[in-house]
Amino acid sequence: MTDRLNVTFPSGPDECHAWLYLPEGGGRRPVVVMAHGLGGVREMRLDAYAERFAAVGYACLVFDYRHFGASGGQPRQLLSIGRQLQDWRAAVAYARSRPETDPRRVVLWGTSFSGGHVLTTAAQDPDVAAVIAQGLFTDGVASALAMRPISSVKVMARAARDVVGMCLGRAPVLVATAGRPGSAALMTAPDAEPGYLALVPGDVPFENRVAARFALDIVRYRPGRRTRGIVCPVLFCVCETDSVAPSGPTLRYARKAPRGEIRRYPDGHFDIYRGEPFERVLHDQLAFLTAHVPIAEGTSPR
Numbered sequence: 001m002t003d004r005l006n007v008t009f010p011s012g013p014d015e016c017h018a019w020l021y022l023p024e025g026g027g028r029r030p031v032v033v034m035a036h037g038l039g040g041v042r043e044m045r046l047d048a049y050a051e052r053f054a055a056v057g058y059a060c061l062v063f064d065y066r067h068f069g070a071s072g073g074q075p076r077q078l079l080s081i082g083r084q085l086q087d088w089r090a091a092v093a094y095a096r097s098r099p100e101t102d103p104r105r106v107v108l109w110g111t112s113f114s115g116g117h118v119l120t121t122a123a124q125d126p127d128v129a130a131v132i133a134q135g136l137f138t139d140g141v142a143s144a145l146a147m148r149p150i151s152s153v154k155v156m157a158r159a160a161r162d163v164v165g166m167c168l169g170r171a172p173v174l175v176a177t178a179g180r181p182g183s184a185a186l187m188t189a190p191d192a193e194p195g196y197l198a199l200v201p202g203d204v205p206f207e208n209r210v211a212a213r214f215a216l217d218i219v220r221y222r223p224g225r226r227t228r229g230i231v232c233p234v235l236f237c238v239c240e241t242d243s244v245a246p247s248g249p250t251l252r253y254a255r256k257a258p259r260g261e262i263r264r265y266p267d268g269h270f271d272i273y274r275g276e277p278f279e280r281v282l283h284d285q286l287a288f289l290t291a292h293v294p295i296a297e298g299t300s301p302r
Helices: 046-055 081-097 113-124 140-145 149-167 192-197 212-218 223-229 247-254 275-292
Strands: 002-011 014-023 029-035 059-063 101-111 130-134 174-178 185-187 209-211 234-239 260-265
Touching: 002 046, 002 081, 014 046, 014 081, 029 046, 029 081, 046 059, 046 275, 059 081, 081 101, 081 113, 081 212, 101 113, 113 130, 113 223, 130 275, 140 212, 149 174, 149 185, 149 212, 174 192, 174 212, 185 192, 185 212, 209 212, 223 247, 234 247, 234 275, 247 260, 260 275
Parallel strands: 029 059, 029 101, 101 130, 130 234, 174 185, 234 260
Antiparallel strands: 002 014, 014 059, 174 209
16 A cells, blocks of 8 residues: 655745655565656656555656646746756655655656656765656757758747747747657657657646747757766666657767666667556666665665
8 A cells, every 4th residue: 555645845936746656565665767758748747656555565756847737836837957957856855854755765766857856966976876767868969960950940939939038038949848749849740749749638728839038948858968977776677669758869878877787778768658668667767766775774785
């Protein structure tokens, strides 16, 4: 049995809302801190992962970034790399503060864009016990080059309008997170829009849009360069046919992690959230956790 609590923690001037999964039984448990990718919210299949981790004894803290989902922050749909990294640091601090968790055994779990965030966070925090990153974003230049030129032009035009509007105090100019090939969207591969929207439950309020100014920041964000400085074990779950976060740069960065482990899957970026691809990646993630951050305290090789 697992309890799922609704909790909040402060980040900057606002609050992040989260689910805290607490497995049955005593003792301070290792805790997996989790958040979604580009514009995503926790209801988009993160609960499926957390439930399976909790079923074998791991606590899980699954949070929404500020400006998204149930969390605070204005304006809505503002995707700020700096603020999201601040949210990660706040989430880790909160996870360590809970009486049910072991502050020495915090695991970071990221997917897609948050896969880059967990690399950055772990490189800055040597006390993180382990990292799991799946379908991970590692290089803004590589991801930008994966877009069709016509989509890039359309998105950058909106980004420029958004920045001008921001300086004038106007509401954000929004751009689609996932859209059809050739449209003005951040992800326009053929599998992007159907794959992304398939993760959204029908009863969850959701906007497939973010503030367009983000497009000017993403090309400068290259979290893969942080892998050399991560001292804990890292599991890289790489989708070989990834249309959003190209596997080539990811594999090059992953090989530079001192304690990196690479698992490759013949799947696309959005496949690993469901069905057999989900089961394959989850099997490897559970094996990694068991090896490096076991439930029984004092048995980890770290």
